[in-house]
Amino acid sequence: MESKALATTLSKAHALQMLTMRREQYKNKPTIDNSSLYAGSPMYFDCLTCRATIAVPETYISRPSHCPECQALKECGWLE
Numbered sequence: 001m002e003s004k005a006l007a008t009t010l011s012k013a014h015a016l017q018m019l020t021m022r023r024e025q026y027k028n029k030p031t032i033d034n035s036s037l038y039a040g041s042p043m044y045f046d047c048l049t050c051r052a053t054i055a056v057p058e059t060y061i062s063r064p065s066h067c068p069e070c071q072a073l074k075e076c077g078w079l080e
Contacts, residue, residue: 012078019050019073026051049079 029051032044045054047067054064066074073079 012076015073015076015078019070019079022050022052022069029053 029046032046032053034043037043040058042055042057043060045056045063046052047054047070048065049070050067052067052069054067056064064071070079
């Protein structure tokens with residue numbers, strides 16, 4: 001999904017409304033536990049803003065803090 005393109009083509013109000021909907025959708029999602037995964041499998045993290053699941057390969061360099069949608073909002077300056 002091209003989140004940067006999505007975030008920049010939407011109005012700020014609409015993009016923030018979608019963020020609110022994602023927060024509500026993932027509000028009661030259980031925390032991800034990577035300790036039960038097999039070696040070589042992708043790692044999963046929660047977005048710090050909306051709690052969406054972020055999947056990255058085991059060979060990742062740094063832990064992603066935001067999902068692509070929230071990262072695009074942050075790059076546009078619409079998210080602190």
